[in-house]
Amino acid sequence: MAHQSFYPGRLQDQVIIVTGGQKGIGRGIAERLALESARVVVTGRDEAAGRETVECIRDELEASGSCVFIRADNAEPDDIRRAVSATLGEHGRIDGLVNNAATMERETILTTRPELLEKVLRINLVGAVEYSRLVLEHMLERGKGRVVNIGSTHAWSGLSDLFPYSLSKGALLTLTHHIARNYASQGIRANWVTVGWVKTPGEIEVWARQGKDAAWIDGKAREVVPFGRLQTPEEVGAAVAFLFSSDADQITDTELDVTGGLRM
């Protein structure tokens, strides 16, 4: 991945967990945070992909910043507890959390069975709540902490065939507001990044199921995105890095749009 410009040292020594950081947007975020000298902990389900990702990120780091992988399924509270306590054990503190892991099943309300809804909410929402709860307990003791939730235009779009996913993102936005409002006076900042459209492995897989290839995604983006192209994981990573930096010290409860104008 190629990050246009970044600020080595800006996130010096911040310990930040990135859920689902082993590929796609999460990987772009993890990479950018590490390049800006954060100590990044990538969590995810796939051990091999996670290890490969952290190796690649480590290869790019010159002086400061680090990246490790901890296997943790967002649908498993025990995994999440283990990941948070291993991070505290290794680094002694947690400065930030990026709730990025998500699954994107395409179903309408009419085809969404309770089992599927429970699965999507468990990964995209309950997992994010559990990570937030555990890191908050620790951050409140320290009087300092930052949470960034990775959101989507579908929190508002009402698009018919992304029903369970959209529901999870709407609730994730509520989680953002809840943390921001209730813990601001105790040094916690919580923000949301609205991602527009990024050609990630997950997105390619979703469209492939409907017979559309990666070239189709590019063509469609030229048509529908006001800036005429998809966003990249690096561009989302840049927005997230800003929110963790001291440049954003007075920013909480914001919905930062990284959509190329898609939400206008």
Ligand SMILES: NC(=O)c1ccc[n+]([C@@H]2O[C@H](COP(=O)([O-])OP(=O)(O)OC[C@H]3O[C@@H](n4cnc5c(N)ncnc54)[C@H](O)[C@@H]3O)[C@@H](O)[C@H]2O)c1
């Ligand atoms: N790609 C887009 O166009 C787009 C648009 C808006 C928002 N987003 C959001 O960006 C984030 C990343 O999406 P992406 O496009 O990179 O998708 P992706 O499928 O390529 O990556 C999703 C990540 O979540 C992880 N994940 C999935 N289920 C998990 C589980 N049970 N436990 C732990 N990790 C799990 C995957 O392993 C992967 O690392 C998501 O929150 C998604 O909603 C993406």
